[in-house]
Amino acid sequence: MDSGPDFDTVADELYAVLPAEFIAARTDAVAQAKATDKGLARRIGELGKPTLAAWTVNLLVRESGDQVQELVELGDLLRRAQDDLDPDQLRALDKQRRQVVRAVAREAAKQARRAGNPVSEQVVVQVEETLKAAVADPSAAEQVLAGRLTGALTYNGLGTPSGSTQPVRPTGRPPRRPSAPAEPPPPPVDLDAARAAKAERAARRETEEQLRAARADLRAARSAVDDAAGESEQATAAAREAAQAAGAARRARDDAEGRVQELETALAQARERAEQAGAEATTADREAEQAEADRAAAEEDLQRAEADRDAAQQRVDALS
Template sequence: MSDDAARLDEAAAELLALPPARFTAARNERAAAAGGALGRGIAKLRKPTVAAWAVNLLVVDGQLGEAVELSRALHEAQDDLDAAELARLGRQRRQLVAALARRAADLAAEAGTPLSAAVTDAVEKTVNAAVVDATVAAVVLTGRLVAAIDLADLDASALGAAVAGSVPAAAPAPAPPDDLAARRARKAAERAVREAERAQADAEREKAAADKRLATARERADRLRERVDGLRADLRRAEAEATEAEGTVAEHEKTQRDAAVAARDAARARERAEAARDAGADA
């Protein structure tokens, strides 16, 4: 590899670890500063997808490289494992891939770009491809991805287009591990699985707590709704009683007015009678 190619790969790895929103300006500034053929090569670098950028962060973080080495060590040991053990290792691999995808999402959020569910799924597929395929692992571990990788759609041209700069060959398979290396690999695998299991347990506990809070909130809402319904029924009854009472008041007011008129008429009649009596007495 020429010096310019190596320098282009180095620049690409640095630029592609930046948040996508900063990539274009940083690339153009780097290209202008480099000048010449290297500058032209940097200027042609494509902006990464958010999923590819998140995987690059995971490579910089170092955990993806450890996972790939672990996967290789476990692959070497498969010939001596029974079906039950292979199934267990398969579950461990899936848990490890999921844990790494969550770590990538955490790193992206810390960098100010939270991942959507669709992007997180693309990250997980890319991590899985790197763990199970040595050729993909070599490309992903450059930290120069510009596009996510899905084993279901993988071909040579797609793999080359997914990486900026030079396309590495598949890393050679590791030498058969000695007992100490095998034990270390096993412990690393068990540690990764425990971490994944703890993360799963934490998520399940949080879900259970959320379910409990939701049930409590629903129960309180039901009680309040029943109370509101009862108050509305009381209000309707009170309004009906108030209407009836107002009718009674109107009746009593009419009776009172009639009585007042009758009393007034009676008083006038009495006055006329008294006047007539007094007039008769004077005669």
């Protein structure tokens, strides 16, 4: 007989949904659990809604748990370096911690954006603080790796992370055993063997540091490639738009050049007609001048003829 899902399964499913959908999903899960297990329904109802920063860290644990685990291991290295009082190694590991935390926080922001719930820069800062707490304190690391945070964590430097989280699942790690009673000091050891063992430990730590640094560089390079790919897509789209605009401008230029040619042809024809009209006007002026001269000559002839007529009339009158 199927007893239905257990608490861990339901909790994991709830903390995988988007923050805006959490309340409705929890209400549905409580209603389903009430039919078979009222105690389970009560525990589900007590699950708190995660903040946006907590949801982003939970998403990171589900999608890239290996990166978070590497951060936790880096915290172990830092604590060993503190125990060994190795300032150089401590400074190198602390620098690497800051780089890796920033790179992983940026990766978490990208995952949130791909999941359809982009986060602000303020939320990314809270994610970084939570990851710093996971690096600095084993209990914070356990809470983060559980993937059920309800709020961002901060580290107060006293070994206790502050923030909100749901009870975590067992991680499979054995509990720390109490320190054994003090024993008498061991007999002297071979100094050469001790030096060789110390050198081997130092070499191993250096190799681990180089591996962590190489992984950090790889993540940074991947992030740079993703950013460059996004910029390339934007540049391609801008180039496509510019090409379309250039094509439209060329077509407009061709249309304008065609219109200019039409206007230039019409202007040439108009000038030709104007020149022809000017020549005709000149000819007409000459003809008008000649006509005026002819009129004046005719008028003079008329006056002479009239004078001759009057003289003839006078002679006739005298003879009569």
